[in-house]
Amino acid sequence: MKRSAERVIExxxxxxxxxxxxxxxxxxxxxxxxxxGFFREVPLSSFLFDTEWTPLFAQKHYGILPLLxxxxxxxxxxxxxxxxxxxxxxxxxxxxxxxxxxxxxKPLLEILAAVPTVVYGFFALTVVxxxxxxxxxxxxxxxxxxAGLVMGIMIIPVISSLSEDALYAVPKSLREASYGxxxxxxxxxxxxxxxxxxxxxxxSIILGVARAIGETMVVAIAAGQQPTLTLDPxxxxxxxxxxxxxxxxxxxxxxxxxxxxxxxxGITLFLFTFLLNNxxxxxxxxxxxxxx
Amino acid sequence: xxxxxxxxxxxxxxxxxxxFFTFFGIAILLIFxxxxxxxxxxxxxxxxxxxxxxxxxSKAGILTAWTGTAWILGLTCIIAIPIGVAxxxxxxxxxRKNRLARIIELNIxxxxxxxxxxxxxxxxxxxxxxxxxxxxxxxxxLTLSLLILPVIIVAxxxxLKAVPNSLREASYGxxxxxxxxxxxxxxxxxxxxxLTGIILAxxxxxxxxxxxxxxxxxxxxxxxxxxxxxxxxxxxxxxxxWVSRPQEEFLTNGAAAIIxxxxxxxxxxxxxxxxxxxxxxxxxx
Numbered sequence: 001m002k003r004s005a006e007r008v009i010e011x012x013x014x015x016x017x018x019x020x021x022x023x024x025x026x027x028x029x030x031x032x033x034x035x036x037g038f039f040r041e042v043p044l045s046s047f048l049f050d051t052e053w054t055p056l057f058a059q060k061h062y063g064i065l066p067l068l069x070x071x072x073x074x075x076x077x078x079x080x081x082x083x084x085x086x087x088x089x090x091x092x093x094x095x096x097x098x099x100x101x102x103x104x105x106k107p108l109l110e111i112l113a114a115v116p117t118v119v120y121g122f123f124a125l126t127v128v129x130x131x132x133x134x135x136x137x138x139x140x141x142x143x144x145x146x147a148g149l150v151m152g153i154m155i156i157p158v159i160s161s162l163s164e165d166a167l168y169a170v171p172k173s174l175r176e177a178s179y180g181x182x183x184x185x186x187x188x189x190x191x192x193x194x195x196x197x198x199x200x201x202x203x204s205i206i207l208g209v210a211r212a213i214g215e216t217m218v219v220a221i222a223a224g225q226q227p228t229l230t231l232d233p234x235x236x237x238x239x240x241x242x243x244x245x246x247x248x249x250x251x252x253x254x255x256x257x258x259x260x261x262x263x264x265x266g267i268t269l270f271l272f273t274f275l276l277n278n279x280x281x282x283x284x285x286x287x288x289x290x291x292x
Numbered sequence: 293x294x295x296x297x298x299x300x301x302x303x304x305x306x307x308x309x310x311x312f313f314t315f316f317g318i319a320i321l322l323i324f325x326x327x328x329x330x331x332x333x334x335x336x337x338x339x340x341x342x343x344x345x346x347x348x349x350s351k352a353g354i355l356t357a358w359t360g361t362a363w364i365l366g367l368t369c370i371i372a373i374p375i376g377v378a379x380x381x382x383x384x385x386x387x388r389k390n391r392l393a394r395i396i397e398l399n400i401x402x403x404x405x406x407x408x409x410x411x412x413x414x415x416x417x418x419x420x421x422x423x424x425x426x427x428x429x430x431x432x433x434l435t436l437s438l439l440i441l442p443v444i445i446v447a448x449x450x451x452l453k454a455v456p457n458s459l460r461e462a463s464y465g466x467x468x469x470x471x472x473x474x475x476x477x478x479x480x481x482x483x484x485x486x487l488t489g490i491i492l493a494x495x496x497x498x499x500x501x502x503x504x505x506x507x508x509x510x511x512x513x514x515x516x517x518x519x520x521x522x523x524x525x526x527x528x529x530x531x532x533x534w535v536s537r538p539q540e541e542f543l544t545n546g547a548a549a550i551i552x553x554x555x556x557x558x559x560x561x562x563x564x565x566x567x568x569x570x571x572x573x574x575x576x577x
Contacts, residue, residue: 002469005471006469006470006471009471010382010386010471012378013378013379013381013382013386014382014386014387014392016374016375016376016378016379016382017378017379017382017383017387017392017393017396017445018396019375019379019438019441020379020396020399020400020403020441020442020445021395021396021399023403023414023438023441024399024402024403026414026418027406027410027411027413027414030413030414030417030418031410031413034417085313085316085317088309088310088313089310089313089314089317091306091310092306092307092309092310092311092313092314093310093314096306096307096310097310097314105314107565108318109314109317109318111318111321111558111561112317112318112321114495114496114557114558114561115321115499115554115557116498116499116500116501116528116553116554116557117499117501117502118499118501118528118531118532118535118550118553119324119328119499119531119550119553119554121532121535122328122531122535122546122547122550123324123327125535126327126331126535126543126547127323127324127327153317153320153321156317157317184299184300184302184303185303185306186299186302186303186306187299189306207405210405213407214406214407214408214409214410215407216407216408216409216501216502217501217502217528217532220502220532221532221535221536241407241409241502244409244412244413244502244506245409245502245505245506248412248416248505248506248508249505249511254421262413262506263413263417266409266410266413269407269409269410270406270407270410273405273406273407273410274402274405274406276405277401277402277405278402281398281401281402
């Protein structure tokens with residue numbers, strides 16, 4: 001009697017775990033089935049190579065390139081901001097800082113990650129954009145630069161915290177060998193420890209990129225809602241995520257072409273983040289140096 | 293000799309660069325927060341908290357928004373906590389080496405990297421359309437539950453992992469079954485860590501905007517919801533709506549609503565940190 005009750009409990013628990021698998025399958029199924037309808041009407045070639053994205057206008061074009069360029073422009077700006085700062089913080093905390101300082105500062109950095117993204121959007125629009133306008137001529141009230149910069153600040157903790165873990169895991173003996181050769185702390189950090197932890201740092205950067213690509217509210221508020229094929233950071237751009245928000249704000253009928261476009265945009269976004277997550281997982285498994 | 297000196301100087305210089313950048317992000321956040329407080333603090337009064345939304349900025353309040361957030365929070369608790377904790381227990385205590393557990397584990401790592409807006413698309417198709425829940429509180433809570441499930445599962449596992457094996461063995465030695473051991477010994481011992489993870493996950497749900505916009509939560513809801521099937525809005529969506537309007541007064545409203553939202557997020561994070569410290573101090577295995 002007791003045995004069978006134990007079994008029932010075990011199955012119940014296992015089922016809860018299965019829900020996460022059902023979630024993944026659900027995501028894949030939903031994206032595939034709805035974008036299937038999209039690609040029956042729009043040939044893949046015009047989706048990939050048409051340079052205009054105007055599903056909401058009378059003259060309809062379904063080229064994803066403008067949304068992709070918007071997504072990559074904001075992502076690259078964010079990464080250029082976050083990577084140097086994140087790695088400097090990681091090296092400082094892991095190699096230079098006192099243990100207590102490290103312990104107290106880490107939760108402070110996590111606060112950056114805890115702030116809701118809609119708040120960052122507000123910052124970008126009302127603080128950063130006016131600031132940029134004061135010294136960059138020709139910058140619009142919606143622009144890729146401001147959104148990208150703020151997104152960069154937002155993902156600093158992602159990069160600093162994961163990189164720091166990787167640096168911290170490098171064994172003491174490597175540092176001591178370097179000091180023994182007469183190297184300074186700076187030389188040791190950047191010529192010995194950082195290269196030894198490079199796979200972990202790379203993983204942190206990739207996860208930062210994935211985070212930036214999927215980020216929605218900052219770009220929806222501050223980057224604008226005009227799909228323009230441009231690499232000029234002063235211009236307004238629309239990202240994949242911002243487009244999905246833009247359509248969702250209206251009243252979308254199921255089965256309409258607008259409804260299908262957000263799933264086609266969604267599957268593109270999903271493919272990129274899925275790829276990046278798996279590459280980072282693979283690097284972690286394959287290249288993580290094992291020290292005894 | 294000058295070479296040695298130069299290297300020393302670089303070393304010292306980096307130390308200051310490091311300190312500077314460590315506080316750079318925090319300093320910017322501080323500037324933002326002060327800016328928000330200046331913009332919005334004077335706008336917050338009893339009326340702002342108890343007024344319905346309005347086309348006139350000075351009369352608009354956040355009653356429907358914060359009650360919506362409270363509803364979503366409550367429903368998400370009810371749905372996500374039991375499932376998340378149960379899955380965590382399964383992975384850590386039952387399926388340590390088996391294949392199903394390994395697949396689930398890999399899958400959770402993957403889910404954690406899926407952008408939140410994709411969960412919105414999932415919710416839109418499954419909950420809103422196929423299950424026919426519409427843009428209701430329930431559909432929103434289900435969507436957010438799926439979103440935070442990986443966080444709760446991982447936190448539960450970490451907390452269970454920290455419970456030493458001697459506790460399990462002692463319980464088995466007394467003749468307890470596996471489930472009795474988990475329920476009466478392991479879970480209470482791990483409760484602090486699990487609770488910390490749950491609160492952090494919920495604070496994330498409170499701040500989520502994009503998935504709820506996608507499932508069709510409205511910016512303008514002129515009544516307070518009284519059942520899970522009602523349409524709703526939440527604080528972040530109200531903020532987004534006000535921020536996207538051109539008039540200055542609505543931006544002020546947005547700043548005021550952000551203060552309330554940040555208050556909720558920071559209090560939740562504060563409680564989580566407090567619990568974590570208390571729990572870590574009390575129990576030293």
